[in-house]
Amino acid sequence: MPMSSQVAAVRKLSASAALTVAVSILLAQLALAAGKKVIIDTDPGTDDAMAIMLALNSPELDVRALTVVPGNVTAKQGLENALRMISLANRCDIPVAAGAQHPLFQKLITAEFWHGKNGLANIELPASKCKVDARYGPDLIIEMVHAAPHEITLVPVGPLTNIALAVEKDPSIVPLVKEVIIMGGSITGGNSTAAAEANIYNDPEAAQIVFQAGWPLTMVGLDVGDKTLLSKKYLDQLGQTHGPVNDFIHKVASYLVDLSAQFGSDGTPMYDPLAVGVAIDASLVKAPAMHVDVETRGEFSRGETVANRRNAIERNVLHGDRYIIEGLDKVEANAKVCVEVDADRFLQMFVSRLRGK
Numbered sequence: 036m037p038m039s040s041q042v043a044a045v046r047k048l049s050a051s052a053a054l055t056v057a058v059s060i061l062l063a064q065l066a067l068a069a070g071k072k073v074i075i076d077t078d079p080g081t082d083d084a085m086a087i088m089l090a091l092n093s094p095e096l097d098v099r100a101l102t103v104v105p106g107n108v109t110a111k112q113g114l115e116n117a118l119r120m121i122s123l124a125n126r127c128d129i130p131v132a133a134g135a136q137h138p139l140f141q142k143l144i145t146a147e148f149w150h151g152k153n154g155l156a157n158i159e160l161p162a163s164k165c166k167v168d169a170r171y172g173p174d175l176i177i178e179m180v181h182a183a184p185h186e187i188t189l190v191p192v193g194p195l196t197n198i199a200l201a202v203e204k205d206p207s208i209v210p211l212v213k214e215v216i217i218m219g220g221s222i223t224g225g226n227s228t229a230a231a232e233a234n235i236y237n238d239p240e241a242a243q244i245v246f247q248a249g250w251p252l253t254m255v256g257l258d259v260g261d262k263t264l265l266s267k268k269y270l271d272q273l274g275q276t277h278g279p280v281n282d283f284i285h286k287v288a289s290y291l292v293d294l295s296a297q298f299g300s301d302g303t304p305m306y307d308p309l310a311v312g313v314a315i316d317a318s319l320v321k322a323p324a325m326h327v328d329v330e331t332r333g334e335f336s337r338g339e340t341v342a343n344r345r346n347a348i349e350r351n352v353l354h355g356d357r358y359i360i361e362g363l364d365k366v367e368a369n370a371k372v373c374v375e376v377d378a379d380r381f382l383q384m385f386v387s388r389l390r391g392k
C-alpha cells in the first residue's frame with residue numbers, strides 16, 4: 036500500500052473510532068440525562084426533607100414517586116409534608132402516595148421531639164398545589180417495578196413497613212428491583228435504644244422481611260450517618276445563596292444544627308440524605324458484604340440489625356450431653372453495610388446541589 040493510501044486508511048480508521056467514541060459519549064450522556072429511576076419511601080421528617088430535595092436536584096436521579104410511611108410523624112402529617120415539599124420544588128409531575136397507616140405489629144412511635152411539631156422543623160410551607168396520587172403506596176411500588184423491570188431503585192428512608200407490604204403482596208417484584216438502598220440500622224449500637232436504630236425499631240418485622248427478601252440491598256446506617264455531620268461551615272455556605280428550596284433547606288438545617296448543639300454535637304447527622312447520596316454515587320462509602328438479620332425478639336435488642344462480619348457461624352453438633360464444634364458453616368451475605376464515608380465530599384455535593392435552587 037502506498038504511503039498516501041496508508042495515511043488515508045489510518046485517517047478513515049481514526050474518523051470511525053472518533054465517531055464510535057462520540058456515539059458512546061452521547062449514549063452515556065443520554066443515560067445520565069434519564070437518570071437512575073428511584074422511588075423514595077419516606078416519613079417526612081427534617082432529614083427526609085433534605086434527602087428529597089437533594090434527590091430532586093441531582094441529575095443522576097430520576098425520582099419517579101414518593102411513597103409515605105408513618106414514622107417521624109403520623110401517616111397523615113407525613114403525606115401533607117410530602118405534598119407541600121413536592122409543590123415547593125414545582126414537581127407536581129411526581130406522584131405522591133399514602134401507604135401504611137401504622138407498623139405491621141406494633142404501635143407507631145413518632146419523633147416530633149427531634150423533627151418539630153409538624154415534622155418539618157416547625158416551618159410552615161405554603162399549601163400544596165399538587166394532589167395526592169390515589170394509589171396505595173405499596174401498590175404503586177409494585178406497579179412501577181413491573182412497568183420498568185430491573186430499572187427501579189428503592190430508597191426507603193423511614194420504617195420499612197411499605198416496602199415489606201409490597202414484598203408480601205407481590206414477591207415477584209424482588210428480582211425485578213434494581214437495588215434497595217436503606218437508611219436504617221447500625222452495627223455499632225442504636226439511637227432509639229442501646230441496640231436499635233429508629234427506622235428499624237419502628238417496625239422490626241417489616242425490616243426483617245426487607246433484609247431477607249433476596250434483592251441487592253445496601254444499608255446506610257446510623258453509624259455512617261453519625262460520621263456525616265453538616266456543620267456550621269456548610270450551613271453558612273448554603274446561607275449565602277437563595278431560592279425557595281435553598282432557603283427552606285437552610286432553615287431546616289439551621290434548626291437541626293441548633294438542636295445538635297444542644298446535645299453537644301458540632302453538626303447534624305445527614306442520615307437520610309446520605310442514603311440518597313449513595314444512590315447518586317456509591318463510591319462515597321465503603322460497604323463490605325455481610326449477612327444481616329433484624330432482631331424481632333430480644334429483651335434488650337429488639338430492632339437491632341445483627342450483622343455477621345465473618346459470613347460464617349460455627350457448626351455445633353450434639354454428641355451425648357454436649358455440643359462439639361465441628362467446623363464452620365458459611366452464611367450468604369444479604370447486604371452491603373456502609374462502614375466508612377467520605378463525609379466532606381458528600382457534604383460539598385449536598386451544598387452544591389441545593390445552592391440557589
Ligand SMILES: [Ca+2]
Pocket residue numbers: 077078079080082083107192193307
Ligand atoms: Ca426518614
